Amino acid sequence: MVKFSSVALAVLVAGFSGGAFAQDKPTLTIYTYDGFASEWGPGVPLKDGFEATCNCTVNFVAADSSIGTLRKVQLEGDTTEADMILGLDTAIAGEARATGLFADHGLDLGHLALPTTWTDAQFVPFDYSHFAFMHDTNTMPVPPTSFEELIALDDDIKIAIQDPRSATPGLGLLVWIKAAYGDRAPEIWAGLKPHILTITREWSESYALFLEGEADMVLSYTTSPAYHIFDQDDHTIKAAMFTEGHFPQIEVAGILKSSDQQELARDFLAFLTSVEGQKAIPTTNWMFPVVDLGVDLDASFQGLPQPEKTLVLDEAEITANSAAWIDEMLAAVQ
Template identity: 85%
Template structure:
């Protein structure tokens, strides 16, 4: 009886000790969008890889979109539980920066391989691709080679796009048209109006319409065909390349000033942009990595046709004018 009691006490103390150790392990909370944190997204292998070395627990908190993650942290302010916001892009980085909630990352990022040099002190890129319209070789003989050629197609050729107020691809299309056409943007939107089947809240809704054959083309990314090649063995879905050039989406992550785990958050961003972390990105988030993976990048990505010209807009210009440009677009298409 005495032995049994001693054993029980030892087990109880060991359990309490284990609980204390578990409680001492830091938790790194990262706000992101639902696709990133899903079981098929990059979040699972990135969590496993980083936890293997950090002595911490990675806690993903998912919103319905990357714009949703920004809105969440804006509402919470300095009381947010987030250490990192991951999944913003360069189109909304200026708005995020203006909140004053983000810290400098302090990382050396000379190893990055992007369409443009990276000098941002607060946001760290982790993937990129250019916006483009997908078409299916089984349903179209040839794609338009510009917005103006798209406008000139018969009105029964329909496209599905996303709302710039809720989806970053929709905002990306808005900036693409503005970067390519400037003051002519309302004219381009008016020309596109007869072709717009619908404007969906999120990318997945419009892409489903395209896959179901309800839309002839859909706004997505130049890397989207890689998914169909690798996951389905389907080579019929391609990106239409426009002669005026394409606007790129670069997704980024940033550390919150209010985070009590500044060093740990910085270590995670360093891991995210390492070769090991970047190997995860292409076949889980279906975007290009931000480092040169050499032979480790699947040929389905390496061989994808890409735009000859990358269009750009200044961050300050985007931040100052995006609301007006959205109103301009909606007035033209509604």
């Protein structure tokens, strides 16, 4: 999820007869999106926690989006410095898999708690939420309960969404509508057109418009209200729950075949999906953890409404059709 450090290079000093020499620790280079690697994101506590046990250095390299990380590795190919990518999601995993750049992770993930059963051999999930539209109860006390109700509102009710070509939430909305309405998707997009204030490149731009009052609703996540509760004690920002169901975003990480730190990368993924690693996720990335944290899940997440129905689409169908669906959406809203 794209969300609301300085790193010192470490050396291991070993003593030998005749003098002491500095021996470089192995470095694990992880491409991720900027929000994850920021000083307020989960990258900092995950780096600190893993480095305390691995005798290594974790180096996060940030792109402007998770889609950007994939494009960067595609350009670099086998010459990439990345050992792994962290922050893709299930809507783009099929495209990433088709590149042939990713290795099997070889981990037992039977302990995970997700909306769907996880059997992927290459990608490891680390957080999840469902896509939803945020509203402010001060200005919209009764939100729409479906896409069709949203379409039926006065045209002066505006929404901010993200571009599916550059932002995973934008792609998630595309897949959500297709999963809910199938061949009726162009009709839904045409109905949404009068309500679309803007289509931003990234999530942060559209969310800022919502917080500034420029948009009445914004595409985000069912867990986004937790941030406002935790950080601001603000309970007025809520997710509108739709009767047709919601599509989940499950964020994943994958090891690159070209990496010379395969074992270290697997160790990081094991740490990432451990209880200790997962404790860093909720109040930094504002998503649900993929393991049951019990009482350690912050109170801001307790009681958040969740969809009665989780929508699904086959990965192969998304991969084969996403480009056509993007063209279909753009033709309807432009």
